[in-house]
Amino acid sequence: MTTLDGAIPAEVREKNAGLIADIDDLVSIHGTERSALLPILEGLKSRRDQITDIAIQVVADRLGLTPVDVEGVVTFYHFLGTEPTGDTVIHVCRTISCALLGMDAVVKRLENVTGVSMGETTPDGKVTIDWANCIGMCDFAPAALVNREAVKEVTPDRIAEIVTEARA
Ligand code: FES
Structure with missing residues (x-):
């Protein structure tokens, strides 16, 4: 598995350690096939309430996709959204x-x-x-x-x- 961890500044990585751990956990559950993308994003949305740019980058990296691929799915499925939402x-x-x-x-x-x-x-x-x-x-x-x-x-x-x- 390639990783862009080294490409993310240490400070940003530290600040997003929980998020990255959540993504890695979801990847360990759903795998790294492209078909895992939607379940991973759904899981992330329910855990974190918001799919941030960093999340999109890390998910893309873990699945060997481009951030644009991931963003396209997030945008298409309105319920995934990138903004925090109400209860x-x-x-x-x-x-x-x-x-x-x-x-x-x-x-x-x-x-x-x-x-x-x-x-x-x-x-x-x-x-x-x-x-x-x-x-x-x-x-x-x-x-x-x-x-x-x-x-x-x-x-x-x-x-x-x-x-x-x-x-x-
Ligand atoms: S047009 Fe299909 S559900 Fe509204």
Whole structure:
């Protein structure tokens, strides 16, 4: 296995020792094949809450990929994200079926009850709201993901309830 540890300044390595240990642990669980990339990133997101640039570099190094490869996966899968998120993360699908069947009203209510805009986290750190591309629930549009669990035919009232439950 190649390693870029030597390429990372000692100070940065020291500061990110826990992160690097987490990545190495996940690599030991999932392996170094390209197919391990998603489970490693998922595991990292659940452990660290944020996938930083350093994390992307180290994961790329461990799997023999480029940072751009890893970043592409992180960007494609909205739930991986690179920003810290709230305890509950709500992704609303913005793709065509959902857009045609009431997503706008759901998002308007969501922004209203949380007091933040899409892509933001409430100041109490409880709820993050963001967009997703099609999540495969087009027959049940508009659809959303709440902590990656699908919510079908979501209405403005239902999304408000979800936020209330998340803040309880
Ligand atoms: S378009 Fe929204 S789930 Fe497919």
